[in-house]
Amino acid sequence: MQRVSGENHQEDLKPRCHVSFSIIGSTLDFDGISAALKQASAQTGRTGIQNVVGALTEDVWSISAPIGPLKPLEDHLLWLRSQLEPHVDYLAALSRTTRTRVYIGFTFSQEQNGFAILPEFVRLFASLRASIDMYILCNFGEDLNAGGVDINR
Secondary structure, eight states, X not given: OOEEOTHHHXXXXXXXXXXXXXXXXXXXXXXXXXXXXXXXXXXXXXTTOEETTEEOSSEEEEEEOOSOTXXXXXXXXXXXXXXXXXXXXXXXXXXXXXXXXXXXXXXXXXXXXXXXXXXXHHHHHHHTTEEEEEEEEEOOOTTEETTEEETTO
């Protein structure tokens, strides 16, 4: 059994987060969206393509914050705002014929955790008519104790 203790143990208990933005619709112009938003590294998927949860039912264009999962949520949201805010008019017009979504994923490893989304981010997402989808995973493994974390499980 290999143990991780001290500083690594504290890092294992830190919340992890992931933030992304998606445009969802039929027959999306992926190249046009990427060019308008200056996002050459966007991920795309066409209707019918298989992913981990099954076949896509609509086209999806998305970007994800290229920030480590241990960085604070605000860092992820600041990056996303810097990518979207210059294109609010374009995205607002696009949202009339597509759906826009902000995804926030969290993994917590302690019983008492929380997060807040500052009003300026909520206002931005509302101006884009974006839904805010949150996925929260609580990982209170039995292997957490004062001596460390069993990483062989």
